Amino acid sequence: MNTGQNHRPHGRVLVVDPAPGDTAVTELAALDDLGLVPTVNLRRVSGPELRARIAARWATVDFDGFSEEELARQLEDDGRGYDALKCRAGIPLTESVLERATAGALQRRLVLVGRAAAGSDTFDRTAAQRLEVAIRTTPGANAAAVAELTLALMLDALRGVSRRSNALRAGSWSAAVEGLPTGGLMNARLGLVGSGAIARRVAELGRSFGAEVLVHGSPRFTAERAAQWPGHRVESLAELLAGCDVVSVHVPATVETDGLIGAEELRLMRPGSVLINTSRASVVDEKALDEVLRDRRAGLSWAAVDVFEEEGPGFRSVLADNPHCTLSPHSAGMTLSAMQESSRRLLGEFAEFMKETGLTHGGSR
Template identity: 70%
Template sequence: MLIIVNDDTSAARRVLVVDPAPGEQALTELTALAGLGLVPTVNVRRVHDAALRARIAAAWDTVDFDGFDERELGRRLEDEGEGYEVLKCRAGIPLTRAVLEQATGERLRRRLVLAGRAATGSDTFDHRAARDLGVAIRTTPGANASAVAELTVALMLDALRAVSRRDRELRAGAWGDATTGLPAPGLSDARVGLVGTGAVSRRVADLVRAFGGEVLVLGSPRFTPDRAAGWPGQRVESLAELLAACDVISVHVPATPETAGLVGEAELRAMRPGSVLVNTSRAAVVDEDALDRVLRDPAAGPARAAVDVFTREGARFSSPLTSNPHCTLSPHAAGMTRSATREASTRLVDEFARFLTGGAQRGTTGENGRAG
């Protein structure tokens, strides 16, 4: 980790830590931020361990607010006119134009100049507004790629082998129900189609091939045959071709205007009967309502799905899929391994250090949250 120590407290900049790294990593992260000459104010709303909360409060100023509430976030960034130069988060907080305008208001003593998220994407950030208002955005692309790929393959296996369904039926004492559908398909028998060619998708391809599965992949127009030459999977030309050819479809693209609704009802019904859909990317890419309807129709489309991302998450979580017996749900946990969160936290601190010292920009994101 790159650490720059600044002992001049009069020159210190304030950082609002909307959600620190989980567990003990929070203390390491906050100490590192302080080592950059930043003065942290820590939001402890998502710090559930009372002992950890106390240790944070003993060393730094703390607040307690809902970081997903746009109005509250804007108010906290204004901080009664004091303001902050830096914001750090790890969740998809609503850094909208309205919030950014509040955080950069002329009447503030300190104006926001840097916002960072310890994650790959930043699709809940208004990048255009950030550019207009002079706020740099930093993320940690690829830091959780292995973690997301692991859960993606685990969800594939659950959907193919019906692990969670058989567990529920055995707990209910229904041995006969638990053994329906046997023998089950395996990943070694499957042709897996990947939508997207980023770090997560490539890692998924490696894992699937290790199980003996066949991999097909669809990329953007930039994913030319030349670029696909060294990729661990066969390139296809269209989404229609991928959907028709594969037993499992797994989605790995960012949320952009181009990918919104990419997999809707028509695409789902074009999938092979009895196939599986896995979404560990972004909720906007796969239409939740359409997925719910198609899964309930045995005549066409996927027989099972596994979903880690939802339109409404957190305390406000709701989804039509909660009552769907053909879908396995996961609480946006794909990237949440200890090593992945540690890597993302460390890399974001490094990005902050480079920004504060005028160094090279590595984790810069473009308007749509993709690494640039």
């Protein structure tokens, strides 16, 4: 561990993964200015020059942030503890990790966790509330980026761009032109499962391509709210699935959405239809999707998936060898501008929390 430079004795923050590129230095300096002295995990920092710049100014460690045991051990820090944690990936902030990070024997206990992303489904929110650990995220910061990739996956699924490219690289013109002419978004019915910021942006983009947009949202998506949308409200999920050429999923991972779309729902989809999932793996049953896609009697003809049950270096999926599916490595929100905006918003959340709690004056509560 590099000890870094001396800092004023205010709060301590463990930065599990800083913002990408030069934004990392800006983010770390802003945390320092807030009175939260960063200790930076270099495991996911790319480039020796950036790593050296960070190590010259701040304390550094190197550990696997996706390992529950390593994360807990770092948060304990040989009894010193941390006031805050910042991350951008879906780290395993389980009840066990939270209990170890808030133990009474620590000099400092964890009181604030911030993730520069919309979701927190890998965090045990119930345990966090019980242990008085505040959780802050940045919903909507990456809406434009996720919507862009969603549209790109739709167009690829409808027009076959990637598979036609692969056929040409293999030297087969006949395979490359198979299935022409194709469908497109013009005059298609585009169904959105979800009514948040990402879904709304997808609706706007879909309309600009000439699609008719239908939306099935949460109970909060009332007829009054729907009237302000670039799309038509649909009462039931079944109606949406059966009535659209393209269905795109945009709901968070919750108890209510777990397994929302399984084999029964997938078999409702109309002939030649396409499914896009850039939300969470738990929403669409991965094995059911694989089976329905392989059944050529089913209406669903293609899927594009950006989220999986097992991601990262240990990636595994039954969809990996499915010939009717486009795969993307959970990259929908990963544009530089989106990640910069997420970092900026999270810093604002940290500043507001510290103002409300006085964290910079004497450390943890």
